Amino acid sequence: MLASLLIVFREIIEAGLIVGIILAATEGVAGRGLWIAGGVAGGVLGAGLVALFAGALSNALEGVGQEVFTVGILCVAVLMLGWHTIWMARHGREIAAEMNAAGAAVKGGQKSLLAMAIVVAIAVLREGSEVVLFLYGIAVSTNEGPIPLLVGGMLGMLGGGMLSYLLYRGLVIIPMRHLFSVTNTLVALLAAGMAGQAADLLARTDIIPAWGDQLWDSSRLLSEGSMVGRALHALVGYSDRPSGVQVAAYLVTLVLLVSLSRAIGKPAATRPGGGVGRPAPQVR
Amino acid sequence: MRLLLAFCAVLLAAGPALADDVVHLAIRDHKYDPPRIEVPAGVKFKLIVKNEDQTPEEFESFDLKREKVVPPGQEIPVFLGPLDAGEYKFFGDFHQDTAQGVMVAK
Numbered sequence: 001m002l003a004s005l006l007i008v009f010r011e012i013i014e015a016g017l018i019v020g021i022i023l024a025a026t027e028g029v030a031g032r033g034l035w036i037a038g039g040v041a042g043g044v045l046g047a048g049l050v051a052l053f054a055g056a057l058s059n060a061l062e063g064v065g066q067e068v069f070t071v072g073i074l075c076v077a078v079l080m081l082g083w084h085t086i087w088m089a090r091h092g093r094e095i096a097a098e099m100n101a102a103g104a105a106v107k108g109g110q111k112s113l114l115a116m117a118i119v120v121a122i123a124v125l126r127e128g129s130e131v132v133l134f135l136y137g138i139a140v141s142t143n144e145g146p147i148p149l150l151v152g153g154m155l156g157m158l159g160g161g162m163l164s165y166l167l168y169r170g171l172v173i174i175p176m177r178h179l180f181s182v183t184n185t186l187v188a189l190l191a192a193g194m195a196g197q198a199a200d201l202l203a204r205t206d207i208i209p210a211w212g213d214q215l216w217d218s219s220r221l222l223s224e225g226s227m228v229g230r231a232l233h234a235l236v237g238y239s240d241r242p243s244g245v246q247v248a249a250y251l252v253t254l255v256l257l258v259s260l261s262r263a264i265g266k267p268a269a270t271r272p273g274g275g276v277g278r279p280a281p282q283v284r
Numbered sequence: 285m286r287l288l289l290a291f292c293a294v295l296l297a298a299g300p301a302l303a304d305d306v307v308h309l310a311i312r313d314h315k316y317d318p319p320r321i322e323v324p325a326g327v328k329f330k331l332i333v334k335n336e337d338q339t340p341e342e343f344e345s346f347d348l349k350r351e352k353v354v355p356p357g358q359e360i361p362v363f364l365g366p367l368d369a370g371e372y373k374f375f376g377d378f379h380q381d382t383a384q385g386v387m388v389a390k
Contacts, residue, residue: 007377054340055355063361066352130342133353134378137339204350206328206363213366225346241349 004152005159007134010227011127012160014234015043018123020167021190021235022116025084025183027172028095029109032116039117043124050125051132064205070126074198077122078253080115081191085184085257087112089264092180131157184261186235192254193237199249200242211244305329309385311343311354311376312336316385325369325389334359341383345374348387365389 019040026032050057050069057065091109131153138149174182203210219240223229232238237250305324309331310317323329333343335354343362344351354360367389376383 003381007380051340054353055358058353058355058358058360064363066360130353130377133340133342137341137378140339200349204363219346223346240346 001148001152001155004134004138004149005156008131008153008156009159010156010230011131011134012157013163013227013230015123015127016160016164017167017231017234018190019120020164020171021183021186022120023164023168024171024179025088025187026109026113026116027179027183028098028176029113031110032113035113035117036120039120040124042117043121044128046121046125047128047132050129051136054129054133064207067201067205068207071198071201073122073126074194074201077119078191078195078198080119080122081187081194082257082260083115084112084119085187085191085261086264087115088180088184088187089261092184092265096176096180188254188257188261189236191257192250193233193235195253196237196239196242196246196250200239200246203243203245208245211248213243214241215244215247217241307331308334310334310336311341311383314339314341314376314379314382316374316376316383319385320388321385322388322390323364323367326366328363328365331362331364332359333362340378342377343374344377345372345387347372348374350374351377 019036023032023036026036054066057069059065061068087109091112095109135150135153138153139146171183171186172179199208202208217240222232222238222240224233224238224240229238229240239246242250305327307321307323307329309321311333314337323331333352333354335341335356335358338356340356341354342351343354343360348364348367350362350364352360352362367387369389372387372389374385374387
């Protein structure tokens with residue numbers, strides 16, 4: 001039971017941390033609870049479908065279907081996080097100002113919520129499909145006692161859920177004035193990590209050049225397989241043996257998102273002092 | 285946004301290159317066969333992992349930086365190399381107590 005608890009918990013960590021960040025990043029936007037919950041539900045459903053069609057997926061595209069599929073959903077997630085970054089650059093201060101003034105949820109932002117729900121769904125789908133396959137394997141093997149293992153799996157999922165909640169609570173302790181600059185940074189790092197993973201996957205399947213199979217090896221210092229390594233992998237895209245193209249994609253995405261967010265945000269360097277925020281310029 | 289899209293499109297546009305050598309590895313009773321497998325060092329090769337069990341397995345290796353699901357009764361290609369000579373551990377993520385193996389690149 002403990003073994004399956006640990007395996008499932010380990011798989012869920014990544015999705016759990018991403019959900020925690022997204023929850024904090026959408027703090028104060030009306031109706032976000034439903035959207036995020038919908039994202040989780042959609043992700044679970046998707047995970048089941050991916051597990052069901054795992055065979056067909058593996059055989060697709062001369063055996064690299066799994067990788068190309070993962071790259072596809074990672075790219076979608078990166079785009080959605082980019083969208084969120086732009087949206088926050090336009091509206092983040094209004095939200096912070098209104099939250100301070102009324103303590104109430106801000107209306108609007110449904111598009112941004114849709115983007116965030118998609119990111120949550122993708123995060124859950126990616127990790128969830130492995131959990132589904134693992135639990136399925138337990139369920140069909142007769143010689144091991146399936147019930148305690150399944151119970152362990154459920155507890156592992158619960159643990160992953162609690163981790164999201166703890167991260168979220170930890171983040172929203174940050175005063176509203178600074179919360180969004182923290183979450184914007186986290187979202188940018190998240191997106192960069194995902195872009196890096198996507199590029200690395202393509203290099204691994206020989207679709208693009210790797211630009212150096214291994215730029216450095218920090219596995220002795222901090223293994224990507226350890227709990228801390230996995231958490232950092234999910235949060236900031238840590239990799240103990242990154243390929244060149246992975247680092248390149250990481251940096252390009254990070255620089256792009258940070259500069260986009262700076263360019264679109266208010267050019268004046270005035271800090272909102274808790275007063276009424278000036279409406280963001282409509283750049284669209 | 286558009287730049288990101290373009291970036292992803294460029295990534296997906298390039299075609300896969302071909303690996304020369306093929307090495308076979310089987311999963312049977314949640315164990316790798318052979319548990320110690322020799323592969324050529326310094327060249328690209330394709331590892332075909334065949335899962336002969338009734339349950340799914342995941343071929344995973346931190347040393348090789350690979351993680352790939354192998355559905356029951358199916359085989360999947362893993363593109364590897366060029367590897368430096370040496371030993372690389374791999375395991376089955378879903379049955380780590382039994383599914384352990386070492387790849388020796390010579």
